Amino acid sequence: MSQDNPFIFLIDTVFSIYIAIMLLRFILQQVGADFYNPISQFIVKATHPLVSFTRRLIPSYRKIDTATLVLVIILIVIKLVLMLSIAGYQFNAETLAIKAVYDLISLTFDIFIIALFVQAILSWVNPDPHHPVSSLLQNLTLPVLRPIRKFMPAMGGIDLSTLVGLIGLMFIKRLVLSLFQML
Numbered sequence: 001m002s003q004d005n006p007f008i009f010l011i012d013t014v015f016s017i018y019i020a021i022m023l024l025r026f027i028l029q030q031v032g033a034d035f036y037n038p039i040s041q042f043i044v045k046a047t048h049p050l051v052s053f054t055r056r057l058i059p060s061y062r063k064i065d066t067a068t069l070v071l072v073i074i075l076i077v078i079k080l081v082l083m084l085s086i087a088g089y090q091f092n093a094e095t096l097a098i099k100a101v102y103d104l105i106s107l108t109f110d111i112f113i114i115a116l117f118v119q120a121i122l123s124w125v126n127p128d129p130h131h132p133v134s135s136l137l138q139n140l141t142l143p144v145l146r147p148i149r150k151f152m153p154a155m156g157g158i159d160l161s162t163l164v165g166l167i168g169l170m171f172i173k174r175l176v177l178s179l180f181q182m183l
Contacts, residue, residue, distance in 0.1 A: 018075065024111060026065055027112075031140060110173075112141070116141050119162060
């Protein structure tokens, strides 16, 4: 798709930001993040109108907020349909579904990779651990870093688990997304 078209750019940008916020809400719920955090409160308020409506139609499954996850997929599909239509491309439901799942997986990895990267940079300046950004990043990255830290504790005061996590996530992302290239 041509990014030269200003409407495609606008649709891609606006939808991508909102989809990322919506997916971040889902991920933060899954990792048990503090929802009294000001950043979490922003995410909840920004996504509440659509999530509350969707929850009336789609119930949660165990501890998984299926309504939010389905909403993320629906928003990705709407974004793709709008962008492909404006670009004049023909598409079918199968291709659209595969591309939507591809985008969902890619964005999920990107959120964790960016969170690890920001946390690594912030660790150089020793931020306040009670700052809303620090505590949210800690909640978000702990599920990735915890298993790594079991096998690789800090050595001489240097914690390389974030670096290992970044490399591991980037490798797994490329591996998983390369499987979609075969479809």
